[in-house]
Amino acid sequence: MSRIRLIILSLTLGLLSFGVAQSYTIGVSNNFVGSEWRTLMVQGIEETAAQIEEEMGIEIDLIFENATVDVQGQIQQIQNLLNRGVDAIIINPGDVQALDIALEEAVDEGVVVIAVDQAIGAEGVYNVVIDQKEWGRQNAQWLADALGGEGDIIIIEGGVGAPANEDRMEGVEEVLAQYPDINVVGRESGNWDQATGQRVASDMLASIPNIDGILTQDGMAQGILNALLAAQPEPFPIMTGEAYAGYLRLWDQARQQHPGFESVAVVNPPGIGASGLRVAIELLEGGQVDESQLTGPYGNSLIVPIPYNITSDELDEFLEEYADAPDTQAMDGQITQEQAASFMQ
Amino acid sequence: MSRLGILLRNHTWLVPLLLLAIAVGVNVYLQDNFFMQRVLNGNLRVMLPLMILAVGQAIVILAGGIDLSVGAMVSLVNTVFVTLISADSGGLELAGAMLVGVGVGALAGAVNGLCVAVLRLQPIVTTYATSFIFAGLALAILPRPGGSVPRDLTRFYRDYILEVPVAAYGIALLIILWLLLRRTRFGHHLYAVGGNDEAARASGVRVGLVRFGSYVATGVFSALAAIALTMSIGSGNARIGDDMTLSSIVAVVLGGTRLAGGRGGAIGAVIGVAILSIIRNIISFAGIPSWYQTLVDALIILAALAGPGLVYLIRRQRNDGN
Numbered sequence: 253m254s255r256i257r258l259i260i261l262s263l264t265l266g267l268l269s270f271g272v273a274q275s276y277t278i279g280v281s282n283n284f285v286g287s288e289w290r291t292l293m294v295q296g297i298e299e300t301a302a303q304i305e306e307e308m309g310i311e312i313d314l315i316f317e318n319a320t321v322d323v324q325g326q327i328q329q330i331q332n333l334l335n336r337g338v339d340a341i342i343i344n345p346g347d348v349q350a351l352d353i354a355l356e357e358a359v360d361e362g363v364v365v366i367a368v369d370q371a372i373g374a375e376g377v378y379n380v381v382i383d384q385k386e387w388g389r390q391n392a393q394w395l396a397d398a399l400g401g402e403g404d405i406i407i408i409e410g411g412v413g414a415p416a417n418e419d420r421m422e423g424v425e426e427v428l429a430q431y432p433d434i435n436v437v438g439r440e441s442g443n444w445d446q447a448t449g450q451r452v453a454s455d456m457l458a459s460i461p462n463i464d465g466i467l468t469q470d471g472m473a474q475g476i477l478n479a480l481l482a483a484q485p486e487p488f489p490i491m492t493g494e495a496y497a498g499y500l501r502l503w504d505q506a507r508q509q510h511p512g513f514e515s516v517a518v519v520n521p522p523g524i525g526a527s528g529l530r531v532a533i534e535l536l537e538g539g540q541v542d543e544s545q546l547t548g549p550y551g552n553s554l555i556v557p558i559p560y561n562i563t564s565d566e567l568d569e570f571l572e573e574y575a576d577a578p579d580t581q582a583m584d585g586q587i588t589q590e591q592a593a594s595f596m597q
Numbered sequence: 598m599s600r601l602g603i604l605l606r607n608h609t610w611l612v613p614l615l616l617l618a619i620a621v622g623v624n625v626y627l628q629d630n631f632f633m634q635r636v637l638n639g640n641l642r643v644m645l646p647l648m649i650l651a652v653g654q655a656i657v658i659l660a661g662g663i664d665l666s667v668g669a670m671v672s673l674v675n676t677v678f679v680t681l682i683s684a685d686s687g688g689l690e691l692a693g694a695m696l697v698g699v700g701v702g703a704l705a706g707a708v709n710g711l712c713v714a715v716l717r718l719q720p721i722v723t724t725y726a727t728s729f730i731f732a733g734l735a736l737a738i739l740p741r742p743g744g745s746v747p748r749d750l751t752r753f754y755r756d757y758i759l760e761v762p763v764a765a766y767g768i769a770l771l772i773i774l775w776l777l778l779r780r781t782r783f784g785h786h787l788y789a790v791g792g793n794d795e796a797a798r799a800s801g802v803r804v805g806l807v808r809f810g811s812y813v814a815t816g817v818f819s820a821l822a823a824i825a826l827t828m829s830i831g832s833g834n835a836r837i838g839d840d841m842t843l844s845s846i847v848a849v850v851l852g853g854t855r856l857a858g859g860r861g862g863a864i865g866a867v868i869g870v871a872i873l874s875i876i877r878n879i880i881s882f883a884g885i886p887s888w889y890q891t892l893v894d895a896l897i898i899l900a901a902l903a904g905p906g907l908v909y910l911i912r913r914q915r916n917d918g919n
Contacts (some may be wrong), residue, residue: 282887284890316886316890317881318888318890319880319890319891321877322837322841322844323830323834324829325840328639328640328877331639331640331643334880347830348742348832349742349832349833350742350830350832352831352832353751353829353831375912408661413836415741418741435909526786
């Protein structure tokens with residue numbers, strides 16, 4: 253009799269602990285759907301949520317607010333997520349400051365808020381980002397080294413005034429300051445747009461002779477290399493590129509035409525969204541951020557390492573790996589759950 | 598013309614109001630906390646800046662023009678406003694900065710007005726060009742997003758007076774302002790110039806002056822929109838208004854105003870903004886998969902735009918049949 257009671261008791265307990273598998277509702281706010289990068293970011297969050305469910309035995313209910321909206325529209329996204337009772341919000345913020353008030357309201361309601369890709373200063377929000385300045389620095393350092401520390405270069409930067417661009421250019425300028433023999437003979441914006449990049453590059457190639465190197469960012473590099481391949485300038489400059497399958501293929505083409513052509517692709521991982529999700533899960537599971545690891549402009553950023561760089565030496569390997577991938581496929585990377593846990597106390 | 602036809606012709610905002618009622622109905626069905634005070638306030642304060650801007654756009658469209666620079670004017674006034682104030686500005690300083698902002702908006706509108714009314718340049722091309730001037734100025738004033746606004750100001754914008762959201766008072770004021778403007782001689786002349794400028798000129802309306810005035814008014818409303826927006830977001834950004842231009846035009850058309858001018862009104866534009874915003878809620882609460890949200894959004898807007906036209910077409914065909 254008592255044994256049966258014991259069995260029943262243990263069964264009940266077992267069922268209880270099984271039945272109350274933790275369940276979280278997590279909202280995702282994405283303010284721009286016009287780029288492959290953002291698509292990969294959203295996909296990464298979806299896939300990683302499924303993985304986490306399996307790894308940790310918890311349930312994740314994802315709610316997406318995924319549309320191209322202005323800042324008021326993104327505030328509406330945040331409000332709608334709150335009204336749907338989310339436990340956490342992963343947001344790629346469309347503005348550095350304008351969403352602070354809306355997000356602080358969410359934090360006040362006990363919602364975990366993680367900003368990815370773009371650091372913001374809202375109180376109680378944690379940023380999960382790569383170090384954009386370091387991203388710019390790595391590109392500039394590669395170019396300076398590849399040029400042997402001298403030559404004329406042009407810069408085609410991203411969205412002027414956008415924080416990511418300004419941070420990257422700060423890193424670039426720090427590096428270039430150490431190379432007095434590298435002359436910046438032209439600087440324009442390609443607005444992170446392939447077509448704009450191509451047009452701007454064509455114009456600059458036509459008006460500026462003897463360019464040795466081009467420093468640019470992701471989002472424009474394919475357009476710029478296309479402009480180079482069309483114009484066939486002498487000398488044929490080397491350039492910094494982007495970690496997209498399409499760029500790698502163009503790079504291969506340029507290298508076959510001009511054996512001296514070199515490039516680099518520094519990964520800017522769309523998986524940053526998934527990394528943010530992993531950090532959010534740690535916080536929802538009761539983790540406390542290790543304050544000593546917080547840095548960034550507002551002292552609330554957790555820096556995810558830049559996954560890797562591709563140089564001429566690795567090009568063949570990556571061309572093979574991404575042979576069937578569409579041009580818009582980005583090289584990616586995200587942190588593991590253990591890495592997310594290492595951000596906690 | 599039937600009595601219904603006359604009613605609809607004189608009150609172009611009736612059809613949009615019906616559309617809004619349908620949209621709200623669907624929204625309430627999907628979101629049971631829609632009428633909670635907090636939720637209503639959230640919705641209204643998101644809508645208010647674009648509503649103000651759409652009223653401005655409606656004025657210039659009524660007079661037969663169009664203004665593609667309204668978003669850039671919002672950015673410009675936003676940057677001017679946040680540059681003039683700081684986190685601990687007092688009331689007087691804030692009022693002063695708002696006045697300067699409105700002045701800048703009026704001036705920007707006057708530039709548009711001069712080009713269109715005096716130099717007789719095409720409105721679309723002119724305001725497209727000046728939008729880059731205003732956006733460039735905004736970027737020069739505030740190269741990096743930032744600036745701070747007194748907490749009291751942003752808190753006020755989100756607050757309630759007698760249990761009613763401040764944003765609701767803003768919308769009421771906006772409508773009163775429009776009704777007053779409409780009663781003035783300028784208001785009447787707007788319709789006359791937009792409807793048939795030759796006839797207006799023949800009956801003694803100073804067409805050029807009215808056109809000029811419509812652009813100045815649009816500049817002033819853009820400035821007011823910028824101030825509301827700044828109170829909402831508590832910061833400055835030289836590109837903040839970029840996406841608002843097209844939305845303002847869509848709202849005006851949704852609100853039953855004819856793009857050719859002369860018929861419609863600003864109340865319709867206010868309703869148009871509400872419709873656009875409610876559609877976004879519907880998409881959110883309907884749980885539409887993320888990849889289809891943009892598509893569904895656009896389809897609903899298209900249907901809302903086409904709906905009244907289709908009804909008209911069907912009625913006309915039926916009348917022809919008789």
